[in-house]
Amino acid sequence: MLFEKLLFFMLICFSIRRLAGILIGLSYLILVYGLYVPDWFFEISSLNMESRSPVSGYGSSTQTVNCGVRGSLKPPCNVVGLIDRLLLGEKHLYQRPVYRRTKECSVNSPDYGPPPSNAPGWCLAPFDPEGILSSLMAAITCLVGLHFGHILVHVQDHLQRVIFWSVFSVFLTLAGYVLELAGVPLSKPLYTLSYMFITAGVSGLLLVVLYYIVDVKCFQKPMILFQWMGMNALILYALAACDLFSGALQGFYLYSPENNLVIIFFPLNVSSSSKLTHLLRSYF
Incomplete structure (x- = not known):
C-alpha cells in the first residue's frame, strides 16, 4: 500500500514537471520561430568605443541592423x-557578447579583438546570453535536475537509480542530437532546446558514472x-574569470615559457591565457 502511494505520488510529480517543461519549451519555440524581428538600431556604448578603429568602418555612434525576418537564430x-x-x-544588456569573438567581428577570433574592416554593424550590439527567453530554457534544466533529485530521494536501490538516470539521460542526449539534425542549432548564448537537451543528458550520464564509482563501488579517495570542485564551484568560476588558472598553468613549461601546458594542450591561434580562460568559462 505504501509503495503504491509512493508510486502514485511520483507519477503525479513527474506529470506536473513534464507538463511544465513541455509548456515552457513550446512557448520558447513559438516565440523564437514565430515572432517577426524588424530592422533595429542601437547606439554604440562607451564600453565599446575602444573597439572602434579607423579601419573598422564604424563611422557613426548609431548603427542600423537590417533584419525583417522570422525564425532567425543568427x-x-x-x-x-x-x-x-x-x-x-x-543599456541593461551585456555589452561584450560572445559573438564579438566570431570571425566576422574580431581579427583575433576566437578571441576578442578589434573588428575587421568589413565587420557588420551588429558586432558592437549589446546582447544578454542570460536574458528572458534563455531563463525560460534554464527553468527546464532545473526541472530536469528536480527529476534526478526525486529519483535519488524516492528510489533507494543503487541499481534502480543507475538504470532510471541512465535511461533518462540517454533519452535527453538523443533528443538533443535529433533536434540539432532537424535544424535547431547547438547554441549556448541562445540556450536552444537542443543545447538544453544535450547538456542535461550528458550531465546526467556523468552523474551516473560518478555515482557508480563513488557510491556503488566506494572509490571515494580518487574522486576527492x-x-x-563541487563544493567550491563559485570559487572555481571566480578563478577562471580572473585568469588565475591560466596564469598558474603557464608556470609549468618545458625548456622555455612558450612551451607551457596551455600551449601544448590548447594549440589555438590565440594567446595562451585566453585559451584556458575561454575553456574554463564554458564549463563553469
Whole structure:
C-alpha cells in the first residue's frame, strides 16, 4: 500500500514537471520561430568605443541592423535579443557578447579583438546570453535536475537509480542530437532546446558514472578533487574569470615559457591565457 502511494505520488510529480517543461519549451519555440524581428538600431556604448578603429568602418555612434525576418537564430536577428531589447532595454544588456569573438567581428577570433574592416554593424550590439527567453530554457534544466533529485530521494536501490538516470539521460542526449539534425542549432548564448537537451543528458550520464564509482563501488579517495570542485564551484568560476588558472598553468613549461601546458594542450591561434580562460568559462 505504501509503495503504491509512493508510486502514485511520483507519477503525479513527474506529470506536473513534464507538463511544465513541455509548456515552457513550446512557448520558447513559438516565440523564437514565430515572432517577426524588424530592422533595429542601437547606439554604440562607451564600453565599446575602444573597439572602434579607423579601419573598422564604424563611422557613426548609431548603427542600423537590417533584419525583417522570422525564425532567425543568427546573432543580429534572433528573437532572444529582440525581447530583451524591448523589455529590458539596451543599456541593461551585456555589452561584450560572445559573438564579438566570431570571425566576422574580431581579427583575433576566437578571441576578442578589434573588428575587421568589413565587420557588420551588429558586432558592437549589446546582447544578454542570460536574458528572458534563455531563463525560460534554464527553468527546464532545473526541472530536469528536480527529476534526478526525486529519483535519488524516492528510489533507494543503487541499481534502480543507475538504470532510471541512465535511461533518462540517454533519452535527453538523443533528443538533443535529433533536434540539432532537424535544424535547431547547438547554441549556448541562445540556450536552444537542443543545447538544453544535450547538456542535461550528458550531465546526467556523468552523474551516473560518478555515482557508480563513488557510491556503488566506494572509490571515494580518487574522486576527492571532484568533490572539492563541487563544493567550491563559485570559487572555481571566480578563478577562471580572473585568469588565475591560466596564469598558474603557464608556470609549468618545458625548456622555455612558450612551451607551457596551455600551449601544448590548447594549440589555438590565440594567446595562451585566453585559451584556458575561454575553456574554463564554458564549463563553469
